Amino acid sequence: MSKMNNFEFDDVVVESSERPVKFPEPDTTPGKSARTIKKEDLAQVLLNGGKMTLSEARHVVDAFFEAIRSSLEGGGHVRLYGFGNFELRKKDQRPGRNPKTGAKIEIAARRVVTFHASARLRARIDEGQ
Incomplete structure (x- = not known):
């Protein structure tokens, strides 16, 4: 948890919000929706941008969701x-x-x-x- 609090969002640069994002092939496991996007998929998209490691990408995704969670928990x-x-x-x-x-x-x-x-x-x- 302390790792997440120390992450600097200023280090993450998005070049264009209009650029198409390529997600990995959908999970075709029986019983699962073919269009489900998981946190790992979001990390892979960040990784494919070439600016960070997989560990850093996972950290960014976790920090993003933790920020949303914390805000909602606080009302x-x-x-x-x-x-x-x-x-x-x-x-x-x-x-x-x-x-x-x-x-x-x-x-x-x-x-x-x-x-x-x-x-x-x-x-x-x-x-x-």
Whole structure:
């Protein structure tokens, strides 16, 4: 964990956000979605940029997700321009039903993470890109 806190994001340079990104071939393991992207795939993309080692690339990916996780745990919002927003929402306690037995139950209050795609991401998805 201390390793992650010492990482300097200023050392990472993205030359162009419009450059196409090539992900490794999809995992074709039976029962898995062919379009699933894993953290290791993101590290491989950074590695293929040629500016860092695999260890550094994994560290960048882990630090990125840890920053999102920490912000959400602290009640903050995460806004990624051109991608979308992650927000923490509180859900109140509410009545529910056990689908198997039909018995009435109380669903406990909880916090959930929601994602809202940006207009730019929605437009790209609608265009089929």
